[in-house]
Amino acid sequence: MGLNDEPPPLSGGVLPLGNVSLLRPAEQFFDEMLAGWTTQQTSRMLAAQTIKTRASQVRRFADFCNTPPWEWSPADVEEWTTSLVSGPRPLAVSTVRAYQNAVALFCDYLIDHRYGWVDRCVDLFGTHPTQVCHEWNTVIHTSDHEARPAVRPLCRAELQAFFDYADDLVDRARSSGRKGWQTLFRDATLFKTIYAFGLRRRKAAMLDLHDFTRNPQGWEFGRFGVCNVRWGKAMKGSPPRRRAVLAVFDWTRPVIEEYVTEVRPRFDIANESILWPTERQTRIRLEHIDDRFADWRDDLGLDPVLHPHCLRHSYVTHLIEDGFDPLFVQQQVGHRWGSTTALYTGVSGDYRNRTLRRALDAAFTPPEAIEGGSR
Template sequence: MADAGDLAGSSHLVLLPGVTHLDPASAVFEAMLAGWALQQRTRFLKAETISSRLRLARRVAEFVNEYPWQWQSADVEAFIDSCRNRREPIAVSTARLYETTLRMFLQYVSDPRYGWTVECLARFGVAPAQLLHEWNTIVHVTDYEGDPRRRPLTYGEVQALFDAADGHVEDIRARGCKGGLAAMRDAALLKTIYAFGLRRREACGLDLADLRHNPKVSAFGRYGGVFVRWGKSSRGSPPKRRTVLTVPEMDWIVAVLEQWLDDIRPAFGVGAHPALWVTERASRISMRRIDEAFTTARDAAGLEPTLSLHCLRHSYVTHLVEFDYPEKFVSTQVGHTYAATTAIYTGVSDEYRNRLLRRALSRHPELSESQ
């Protein structure tokens, strides 16, 4: 078993002994952050995740105007409160993320195995401590803490979105402007995202080789499903993989993909490029461009500006439930480990609930109206 002092992120690994610093406090703080970053890299966390956590620690230090070993509970609480009281206050989910991040940072610097408590006591006479506990952090009482205006689209709204995307193509053609091919690509892309319940990163990461034949449904040809290789990762794991099958209710996507691959994509002149979705510059489409495609169609359709691309994924989950697919099947299709996560995405319509109610009442005729 390795010595505790050899743990990645230990103080002696990032703060060399015997070195005299002009500003010891600043040097120790920077070494703390470097050590925390090292500790997280050994857990294979994403670089952007680590960077965002370090930025938050710096923000708190700047707000408090003290170093972590000098922080008090009231200081961290005041920082969260200041984020709530600005012109655009943070959401509850963001506040929870801040608290969780700061709790992890304070756990790291106060863990005696990493040596920071001894280092700070020797240099400054005070050691860092855990300041965030159950009694001064947000209580988790609901599964979903996002913007309540974010919701699944109704069938009519999905159709309006697609009609607007197709209409954008016709408008460009009528005006004789450039961009017709890109508009056709965007329309096909949005339909594919909905038809397979894809995340933005999953959609732009698709390659031609990810189209799958389903021997159980030969009529769909090579479009019997898509192999997602860039699923959401967690806790430093590689991207999760899954195969999303084409469901009969979404069989219209077969014709959409056929037109994209046979007629539209070749006109981009990308040659042997492996990506399914490409740009005029013969490159893979970016996540920003996918967002822009949705925003353009959403605004043209007159839908609420709070609706985002991810709402198409919510819509897919909801509509599969309304098509009476089992919960486990829906969770597998969208790559959820827990059914509770799928339930958060679900917002079944009144029509569906009334249909279930009528089905239940048919088994109990004595409860039905007699007149």
């Protein structure tokens, strides 16, 4: 039975749902199921975007099957998954797992007898939904890090080339009087800020001007000594986590200060707090960040697998290479576990060689060669 197909009529010739007669029974009953699932997730205080995304994924599965939930089977999951990983643009393993997880959670909700969907489906359709996702047809989470192996931090030369290119574009546009140099300046500063504080895209895009404060132990950075992240990655059922990221690079203050004092005021800003406004007086879109980074990356001939999140990886790697304490770096990027921070780190061969040399010198230097040493 497809989503728009009508089941055999009951007494009276209609399919009743309470006191309502349904014109498209399967489709409308499916909508009611999704609405109930939305309410259940809202009660658990899950993020609205999470709920919306899951519902979209379930609908995508339903469209693929062209059948209502009470007719889904494990074979449908397997055929759908095969379609997701086939073709010229197969989905990543983590994305496939998210899709499968949404379907599995929806089925768990439907077969929970506390909600009554099983009984209602049996009464109305003569069958009921089952759990179609199991350990033999879904992706198992076996690794903490599932990014594509080719994705890596930018080396220092690549990072410098990227920032230099961004600055050159701004200078050429401003000197020629071209419209839009302010936007180029904003984007160049945004990418530098992402790297300077090891931010994710969304956290950077959501920054407000007052999210920067002074650090009494870092007077050199002025009002930009601390970046207060208010939209950190949330745990399930919890609000976004907050953290304070300390400025560590000496160029941070002049870069952000120039943008804030000389360029940002040129935007017609309705909301005075937005740090990265657009010409339409809205916050910058994540898609714009992705597209701008890709354009500049491709213009420079850099590795096409690099994306904005690689700036965060670069931040972690370069701090470790420069000798910052791993616990400090972990706290800066907001990781709960040091093992997660380690996954972000791609220290260079030079750094490892220096570390090895220090260890060897300490192990094999004779006592008389150490200042103050004696036999």
